Amino acid sequence: MNTHDLLTMGDVTRRSGYAASAVRYYESQGLIRAERSAGGQRTFERSVLRRLAFIRAAANVGLSLDEIKAELDCLPDDRTPTKADWARMSKHWRRRLEEQIHALERLRDNLDSCIGCGCLSLQRCRISNPDDAAAAQSSGAAYLPKVLRRDPPRRRP
Amino acid sequence: MNTHDLLTMGDVTRRSGYAASAVRYYESQGLIRAERSAGGQRTFERSVLRRLAFIRAAANVGLSLDEIKAELDCLPDDRTPTKADWARMSKHWRRRLEEQIHALERLRDNLDSCIGCGCLSLQRCRISNPDDAAAAQSSGAAYLPKVLRRDPPRRRP
């Protein structure tokens, strides 16, 4: 560990939990920045740890690296983020989180009601038999909460 | 649309919302089954729509195709699933859904408390500054809910 306020790659991997290859990749994609020592080795400012933590959390919320980069780009890395910066970003996240939570809750509740409804044959239960609804309406899988619906193919982050 | 009770590829793509290539892929992976017409074209039983809806929902819950296949393999496709079949599978899902929901809620609440806590500089707030906690403890990103933590590298579906 470096007592100086610049971090080595080793410091960063140990403290962020990311592999060096991932850290280098994030740098190559412009998500984090690194200076170089005389010999060409990376040196990081402490703030990179915050950015990496942010990246992990955002990825967990389901943002793609491109989206994360877009968010980070609004956060000038030469100054400490202000409350306004943070609030702006979190509004974004929060909406996403809430959507995910509600979508999952709806899905869960549909499961519950299906089990509870006694529709043994699964013939008329909406969740188990969405094809009829689809045939009647035209769009397939209509019972799925919108946020979770991956329309035609998945776009997978 | 076919009035017969066997479906063509076109019926299936229209009614499931999946692309033909995806349907063929799922067949190749053993997630769904198809008979063949004299000329070699696929014909599907209606139940394939249920399976496809199941696949989409399960994928949305975050199951990989392998996991989905494992679940589907417990569902004999020659008979209508019983309540027991369904209950068994849903127990699996439900736990997963609940974990995801709780994890997201915890993340959201952390965001809230961070915004509410007035830590303008983000210097001492745990969510914005997990590096200090990490340094003190040793494991990085300790504030992330366990289910969401993607430890070293991502496991990405």
Add this chain to the structure above:
DNA sequence: ATTCAACCTAAAGTGAACTTGAGATCAAGG
């Protein structure tokens, strides 16, 4: 001075989940 872990780069590889392309065949209407 030597050693050796820690770093570096560039390019290629990985796995999941599909999609695309090429070229051939099928099925149904006119």
Add this chain to the structure above:
DNA sequence: CCTTGATCTCAAGTTCACTTTAGGTTGAAT
């Protein structure tokens, strides 16, 4: 019969988010 649109197969390509490999350099400790 002919045309047209739907399908077929098989191989190869795509995207994402990294990791692995190979081979060379750095820098702190002995």
